[in-house]
Each structure stands twice: as C-alpha cells, then as structure tokens.
Amino acid sequence: MSSTLTSTFRKQTRGPVDLVVKNAKLLLESGIVRGGIGVIDGMIAVIAGDEHLPEAGTVIDADGNILMPGLIDAHAHIHDPTMLEHETFTTGSKAAVAGGVTTFVDMPLTNQVDTIKAVEDKIAQGEEMSVTDFTFYAGMMNTENQVAIPLLVEKGVAAFKAFTCEPYQTNSGVIVKCLSAISEVGGLLTVHAEDQGILDEFGSEMEDEWDAPISHSLARPNIAEQLAIRQSIDIAAQTGGHLHIAHVTTREGVQEVEKGKLRGVMVTTEVCPHHLVFCRDEMNRLGSKSKMNPPLRAREDRAALWSALLRGAIDTVVSDHAPCPIEKKEAGSEDIREAWSGVDGVQMILRVLLSEGINKARLSYSKLLRVCSRNPARIFGLYPKKGVLRIGADADFVIIDQNKEEKITADMMESKCGWTLYEGMTMKGVPVMTFVRGTQAFNEGKVTVKPGYGNFQAMGSGDRLTGD
Ligand SMILES: [Zn+2]
Structure with a gap:
C-alpha cells in the first residue's frame, strides 16, 4: 500500500x-x-x-x-452456474450498484467452489460478467471438502459455510474441524443455524395448514435458531477460529451471540433487510413470495433486531439475496412447502436502512457506515482497501x-427475477x-458501467472483529 x-x-x-x-x-x-x-x-x-x-x-x-463508502453485501446468492435462471453475475451486480453496493460476497446455492479449479473458473466468470467488485464463499462444507480450507484461504477465498439443518445439514464434527482449521490459517466459518430436530418435530405437527404461508414460520420456532447458535458458539469457544452466524432473526439468537461476544468468543453476525421490515403476521397477505429461511418472525423479534443493530450486537446487514423466477414462488400458492425459499435484497439493503432506520431514528449515520461498509470489510478481510473513505x-x-422519496416497483429492479417483496412500499x-x-x-x-468492469477481491486476513 x-x-x-x-x-x-x-x-x-x-x-x-x-x-x-x-x-x-x-x-x-x-x-x-x-x-x-x-x-x-x-x-x-x-x-x-x-x-x-x-x-x-x-x-x-x-x-x-x-x-458514504460503497456497501459490502457479505451474503448474496448472485451467480450459481447451475441456477442462472435465478440471477447471474451481470444481473445481480447491476442490482448491487443500483443499491449502492460496490462489493458483494457471492454465496453458492448448490454449486461448490471448493477446489482451486472451481475458484479460478468463478473468478474468470465474475471478471467477465460482473459490473462491480466481488469475492465469494467456497460453499457448503462437509466431510470431504474441509481439508481444502488452507489451500482456498491462500487463494483469497476465506469464507466457508456450514448448515446445522437441511438442505446441506452437516454434523458437529465438521463444524469442529472447519473452525479448528480456520483458527490456524485465518478465514471464517459462517453457520446457518437452525436445529434440524426442532424443525422436524414442529414441521410434522402442521397437518392441513400448509396452504397458509404463515405455517412456514410457525414450523420453524425461535428455539431452533437459539439452540443451533448456542451450540456453534460453544464449539468456537473450544476450537478458536472465527465463527460468523448467518442471518440472525430472533431475540433469543441475538442474545446468544451477545453472550458469546461477552465471553470473548470470536463470533460475529449479520441481519437481513427483510427481517428488519416484515413480520410473520404479514405472510398470508404477502403470499409465497415471503418464504425464506430463516423465516419472518414476530414483531418483538423485529424490534429486538433493530435494537441489536444499534447497540452493535449485530455486526453487519446483508441481503441474503436469493430471488427466483416467479413460477417457483407461485408453485407454493396452495402449499407453502412447494415454494422456493429466498427473496430479492441486494438493491434494498441501503434503502431499508435509510427509510426504516435513519428516517425513523432507529439508526445513526455512524452506525450505518459500520454495519454496511466498515464492519463487513473488516470481517471479510477487505479493510481498509474497501469499506472506508480514506486516502x-x-x-x-x-x-x-x-x-428523496421513491415508490418501490418491480420495474426499477435490476435483478433477473422481475419481482420484489417490497412492491408498492414508499421509501x-x-x-x-x-x-x-x-x-x-x-x-x-x-x-452506467459495462459487464467486465468488476474485479475479484481476495480476502486477506482482515482484523475480523469489528470492535462494535
Ligand atoms: Zn443465504
């Protein structure tokens, strides 16, 4: 430098x-x-x-x-070569810059990026197609690919994902081994934390109620998130290594993360704009478009997320952008289990934080800078090249x-999916x-920029913890 x-x-x-x-x-x-x-x-x-x-x-x-510094969206499903009908590097990155996002961290939907060849291919695709800078997750970790962690970190792909639940449920042993490896070589393990046993049990109780979209939320109670977060943090306390909890959605989940931070565990977390805007009791009105995992929650949870964001218990806001062709949402109009899980978001993070945060005195500008730009740059090893206005x-x-006020419509969305969960809202x-x-x-x-302008950004070691 x-x-x-x-x-x-x-x-x-x-x-x-x-x-x-x-x-x-x-x-x-x-x-x-x-x-x-x-x-x-x-x-x-x-x-x-x-x-x-x-x-x-x-x-x-x-x-x-x-x-302000461009946003870093640290969790966005932008380009999975097996699901290009959902989004691509070009359409997703256009949506990013239209939302003030200048760097996104892509996360695979199904296609692993867990070999050097896969990493090189993805860099080449992104640098040909993306209008803005990007980096990416290796994908879902399992018994086979955990050994690749040191090689991938060296290549600048230092973010890994594990699930405690379906569709990529792994066992606690994999989480232990991944965090142990990360404690040696840097990087971070992001865990989608919902306890599968709880989901199975509560899901099986919902007999004839699947025609109501709210059932998707009721079948995934808060305690599923709480237990999985607690266990992941207990593992990280033993192994060391940076644990990042994906999309926290509940009051109890936030409390577990906060307790972990206070114990000195290297744990950070993120929240999504849709969980800051919508609640479970709106799901029947919104229909199958409002299905995502973890699901929309109660009003008290939404209030807890805003307050956690303001006091620094939540480190960053990410889109979890994962829209789909509308037909895959409409497939769940009779039975919510049949709908795709995921919504648009990369174009909405900043709008939501300005309209629902700054405008309603739930967020300060200094906190906006931290949760959108500075903290994700630090957590993902991009700071201070990214995430800050500095010489x-x-x-x-x-x-x-x-x-300025703006009515949100599908027409203004750059995403390939052609719909938005925020349709009709004035922000x-x-x-x-x-x-x-x-x-x-x-x-x-x-x-105003062409595909191919975007550059891959290797994740360095970063200083990981945000200090907020
Ligand atoms: Zn996701």
Whole structure:
C-alpha cells in the first residue's frame, strides 16, 4: 500500500486529479465532514474541504448530500452456474450498484467452489460478467471438502459455510474441524443455524395448514435458531477460529451471540433487510413470495433486531439475496412447502436502512457506515482497501439523497427475477449515484458501467472483529 500511496501523492502534486466530488457530507470513520474527495487511478487521493480540492478532469456536485463508502453485501446468492435462471453475475451486480453496493460476497446455492479449479473458473466468470467488485464463499462444507480450507484461504477465498439443518445439514464434527482449521490459517466459518430436530418435530405437527404461508414460520420456532447458535458458539469457544452466524432473526439468537461476544468468543453476525421490515403476521397477505429461511418472525423479534443493530450486537446487514423466477414462488400458492425459499435484497439493503432506520431514528449515520461498509470489510478481510473513505482506499462510494422519496416497483429492479417483496412500499432515502474504483456505475436510476468492469477481491486476513 505504501508504494501505491507514494505514487498517488506524486501524481497529485504534478497536476489535476481524475475526478472530484464536491459539496458533500462525507461519512468518515470519525464522523460527518463537509467537503469532497479527489480520485486518482481509482483510489481516493484527497479528502478535503471544497476550497482545498484540486482541479479535476471531471467534477461532480453532490448537492449537499451524504457521500458514504460503497456497501459490502457479505451474503448474496448472485451467480450459481447451475441456477442462472435465478440471477447471474451481470444481473445481480447491476442490482448491487443500483443499491449502492460496490462489493458483494457471492454465496453458492448448490454449486461448490471448493477446489482451486472451481475458484479460478468463478473468478474468470465474475471478471467477465460482473459490473462491480466481488469475492465469494467456497460453499457448503462437509466431510470431504474441509481439508481444502488452507489451500482456498491462500487463494483469497476465506469464507466457508456450514448448515446445522437441511438442505446441506452437516454434523458437529465438521463444524469442529472447519473452525479448528480456520483458527490456524485465518478465514471464517459462517453457520446457518437452525436445529434440524426442532424443525422436524414442529414441521410434522402442521397437518392441513400448509396452504397458509404463515405455517412456514410457525414450523420453524425461535428455539431452533437459539439452540443451533448456542451450540456453534460453544464449539468456537473450544476450537478458536472465527465463527460468523448467518442471518440472525430472533431475540433469543441475538442474545446468544451477545453472550458469546461477552465471553470473548470470536463470533460475529449479520441481519437481513427483510427481517428488519416484515413480520410473520404479514405472510398470508404477502403470499409465497415471503418464504425464506430463516423465516419472518414476530414483531418483538423485529424490534429486538433493530435494537441489536444499534447497540452493535449485530455486526453487519446483508441481503441474503436469493430471488427466483416467479413460477417457483407461485408453485407454493396452495402449499407453502412447494415454494422456493429466498427473496430479492441486494438493491434494498441501503434503502431499508435509510427509510426504516435513519428516517425513523432507529439508526445513526455512524452506525450505518459500520454495519454496511466498515464492519463487513473488516470481517471479510477487505479493510481498509474497501469499506472506508480514506486516502489510498479504493474510491468506492455512494451518494444518498436522504430527503428523496421513491415508490418501490418491480420495474426499477435490476435483478433477473422481475419481482420484489417490497412492491408498492414508499421509501424515503435513495442512493442516487454509485462509484466503483472512481468510475460511475449508477446514476439516477441507470446502471452506467459495462459487464467486465468488476474485479475479484481476495480476502486477506482482515482484523475480523469489528470492535462494535
Ligand atoms: Zn443465504
């Protein structure tokens, strides 16, 4: 980094920078500052008050709006080569930049990326098709592929996933061995934590009620999440290694994570926008579109998630973006078990946090910066190249008009699926421009960069814990 910085500064003193964005409220780690930034070779070269900004080839007036680091969506099912009818690197990455997301961490749906060949193939596909930067999970860990962890970490793919429940249920031994390996070589293990025994038992009680979408939630009670999180944290306490709990949804689950943090276990967690917006009692109205795992929960759980986000018990907000062709949702209109589990989200994270968070005083701007950008960059080993406005960091940023209102419709969605769970909602606070490495990728409703612009980002060791 230091040699790059030196050359950046040398160039800066020689003449104008490539791009200046002025008249912004800059969301820095230290707080909000009036001014602008200058960009050279895709990196932030200057952060200064407007009167001190250099000449530039291109000057953009941010109109007094907030300028924050681009979001890092650390859990998005964007490109699985066996399910390209759902989403692709191109469509999913366009949805990302339209939502202010400048880097996403792809997670496979079915297709493992657990060999060096698979990693190289996926990097090549992404760099050909994605409009923005990306990295990815290896996929679901099992008895066979856990031995690949050190090799994959060396290659920059340092995020692994395990399930305590179907469809990729593994045993506790695999979780023990994966976390032990990770404690030696870095990386993190993300666990989808729901106890399969509880799901089996409660699911079998729902006899004739599967025509009601809410049954999907009632069949997966909170205690399933609580027990699986508790056990995963107990394992991590023994093995060391970074445990990341995927999409926490319940008050009890948050409490377990918080207790783990207080015990000194290296555990972080994430929450999804749909769990911050919708509740279980809306499922029958929303229909089979509202099916995902873990499911929508009670109102008290939603309140607990917002408060956990504000106090730092939840580290980051991720989309768990996993939409599907509408037919796969409609297949569950008579029996919710037949519907695909998953919804859109990569275009909605920032909108939800602005409209439901900032706008309703449930979130501060400094917390927004942490949960959207800085924390995921740290957890996934991308900091400080990503996730922060800092000299020498990649010039990934989004400009937000907090006073603008927008009605959410399927038409504005860049995702391949052509529908959105948020249809018809009016939201206040809109990402109006997104820049990736100094290039404008999204401008007032239009994606302005071509597929192939995105680069793979190797996960470094990071410092993992967010300190929040
Ligand atoms: Zn997921």
